[in-house]
Amino acid sequence: MATAAVSPPQPHVKEYPTNGVWSWLATVDHKRIGMLYLVTALCWFAVGGLEAVIMRMQLQGPNGHVVSAETFNQLFTMHGTTMIFLVVMPLSAAFFNFLIPLQIGARDVAFPRLNAFSYWVFLFGSLFLNFSWIVGSAPNGGWFGYAPLTTLAFSPGLNIDFWLLGLQILGVSSLAAAFNFITTIINMRAPGMTLMRMPMFTWMSFVVQFLLVLAFPVITIALVFLQFDRFFGTTFYTPGAGGDPLLWQHLFWVFGHPEVYILILPAFGLVSEILPTFSRKPLFGYAVMVFSGILIAFLGFGVWAHHMFAVGMGPIADSLFAVSTMLIAIPTGVKIFNWIFTMWGGTIRFTVAMKYAIALVGLFVIGGISGVMHASPPADLQQTDTYFIVAHFHYVLVAGSLMGLWGGIYYYFPKITGRLLSEKIGNWHFWLNFIGVNLTFMPMHWSGLYGMPRRIYTYPTDQGWDLFNMMSSVGAYLQVVAGLFFAYNIIKSWRGGQIAGDNPWGAPSLEWSIPSPAPDYNFAQIPTVTSRYPLWDVASPAVPSDAISSGPLKTSRELGIPMPNPTIRPLFVALFLVLMFASLLLIHKDMFWVAIGGVITFALAMTLTLYSWLLTPLEDAH
Amino acid sequence: MTTAAVPHQAHPPTTTGLDHRKVAIWAFIGSECMLFASLISTYLIYKGKSVVGPFPHESWTDPATGHVLQPILNIPVTSMSTFVLLMSSLFMVLALEAVENKNKPAYQGTLRGNSSFWLMATALAGATFLGFQAFEFTSFVHEGLTIRRNLFGSSFFTLTGFHGAHVTAGVLWLLTLYSIDKKRGLGPKDAVLVDICALYWHFVDVVWIAIFTLVYLIS
DSSP states (O other): OHHHHHSOOOTTOOOOOSSSHHHHHTOOOHHHHHHHHHHHHHHHHHHHHHHHHHHHHHHSSTTOOSSOHHHHHHHHHHHHHIIIIIIIHHHHHHHHHHHHHHHHTOSSOSOHHHHHHHHHHHHHHHHHHHHHHHTTOOOOSTTTTOTTTTSTTTOOSSHHHHHHHHHHHHHHHHHHHHHHHHHHHHHOOOTTOOGGGSOHHHHHHHHHHHHHHHHHHHHHHHHHHHHHHHHHOOOTTOGGGTOOTTHHHHHHHHHHHHHHHHHHHHHHHHHHHHHHHHHTSOOTTHHHHHHHHHHHHHHHTTOGGGGOGGGOOOHHHHHHHHHHHHHHHHHHHHHHHHHHHHHTTOOOOOOHHHHHHHHHHHHHHHHHHHHHHTTSHHHHHHHTTBHHHHHHHHHHIIIIIIHHHHHHHHHHHHHHHSBOOOHHHHHHHHHHHHHHHHHHHHHHHHHHHTTOBTTOSOOOGGGSOHHHHHHHHHHHHHHHHHHHHHHHHHHHHHHHOOBOOSOTTOOOSGGGGSOSSOOTTSOSSOOOOOSSSGGGOSSSOOSOGGGSOOSSOOOHHHHTOOOOOOOSHHHHHHHHHHHHHHHGGGGGGTOHHHHHHHHHHHHHHHHHHHHHHHTSOSSOOO | OOGGGOOOOSOOOOSSSSOHHHHHHHHHHHHHHHHHHHHHHHHHHTTTOOSSSOOSSSOEEOTTTOOEEOOOOOHHHHHHHHHHHHHHHHHHHHHHHHHHTTTSTTTTTSSTTOHHHHHHHHHHHHHHHHHHHHHHHHHHHHTTOOTTTOHHHHHHHHHHHHHHHHHHHHHHHHHHHHHHHHHHOOOGGGHHHHHHHHHHHHHHHHHHHHHIIIIIIOO
């Protein structure tokens, strides 16, 4: 071949498969890893949704007999844990992976193999957590796992072990990914891509990575204490030995409240991409949007004790945490108004993505307002541990985060697959989902205010809760139907949807300047950025003309672009890491030394594989 | 010709000019700060809350047996191990200097330019610190303080154990650099490999200063 003759001599050139199972197991391409996150998280969404539906069947009427009290405990624990750690966070991670390098004009993340490692740890960790269902002891202590309830004295089974080891594993995944994305955003921006020109999704993701880096170590330590209490007999959470029963709550919520913003800010970022595109207007108040995101994250570390008003911290602490909590409403309100002003006077196109974005703006306000209500300790004492709280956080997480993420999927599906999702089926999905979500969670405000406690597995008939529970259950079934439309849409459109083209929505940011689906090297030539909306900026187009897809795409080798080699090593390091944690389960099966032997064996295997990874060059010599 | 517009396709320079690994290690250290902050806070919250001895700074009489347990912390010994760890940071600085200046005539053939010597010295100092810690843990167990004994034991062993695990990881890292240096010679070109290890090592040292002050010195 003529091109082979002119290409420089490459000593270690090796061909790697570009399709088939192996190409996915060994991939280090951020876009493929993003797709793996996306598909895995959607599968867990089905599982977490099923858990919710069983609970709604149980609570549909008084004196339900669908599941036992013990199973119900496992269901609400796993529903919460799954939706937070296996659905919303990895869905956000799917977008971090797929979008951040594309939006800042980079060819991959800073550490492509570490990125693969993050995904595999997440996958194996999520399988480990759900393996507990198969052995019949799924976690049953709530997603917050309050100690001392979760110590060995009160929770002797393997249930809590699965939960705490699973969370430790998932923490490793999130932290590794966060270091990676921080480095990517700081260090891999295209020329001219200053911080204040970054797309809002990248900005909000950047903020979230700092939250992850600072919040996850705290729960790691809280879990280490619990792990030591359960496995080695320490007394961190044993009140009889002087242990403080509030220690867990403080450590957990120092993590847990920033976690709330870890869940919502990526969705805020996606909405800030969708609204300008379909309003044909730049985002209103870009700089204020950036700073309000940073302020939300900053204040988010100073409000954790509002989850603990009921424990009686005293009037001074209560007042301080009440005020700091109410303060967060200001930057959040600023965002809401800026989104509305973005749409104001715009040329609005009501695509499904746009409908989801608008739904987030509208419905998040409901969850935000109920949030300000229980920021006040006297009101919170009435509402805490009732369905009012359940209504609140489902409005911010389902009507907030998930609406934004679904909108993001409709918006970015063409860039991911090259095909558009069907708008017709999408409209069925949206409207059924919109009605279902409100029908499920709006009545919970009333059942809560009428005194229905959270986490009860059944209730007597004369409480006045029957109608609201029936409405919530019907709403949940509607959400299932909506979910089926969504699944059908994804499968059908991925196979045979309308071909999208580079920029089907006329969007302004860099990811739309390259072909759909994006080639492995993303940008044939790294663009030079001169404004916040490069593709709307006629005066200084960021995209060189040869990057527009015409004719067959060139491979990275033809273009002489060095790309990281695929490798299976991160998968094995992740596997050994998870097996190392899993070995600890055997301690409670009276096999202490087998467990310790397992930990040592897998730790050694992990270290050796890690060395083999680190001593292998990232890419071929060039 | 389209490819003519793309004459050179090596990696573009980083935005900040810093190596990716250096940015990442700073993010990692930020995270580690929160990790040790949680451990140290717990130790401080639980100070004086143990219902049975031994205690760190006070003696304790067992009400059942009348047996008196002495204050358990051995400050002179720990001061020595602290000194060794502080010296290791100095060796680390010298190791990095040796690698960065390897090609300069003033460094060639001198001790200052002998990077593998300084890397090994740092690793050995770290290992000595770990030896002191092993001695300390063993003697505490002999004196009746285990991780299960009381809140002090639980929080002390967990905090210092976590720090010790970090030192162990650092020693392994240093030995790895040492063997790379022996095998192919580390030079200014790959000084970042030593640089990030040095940042980690100094961080672990600083954490020990905090632990030594808050746990050992302040009673």
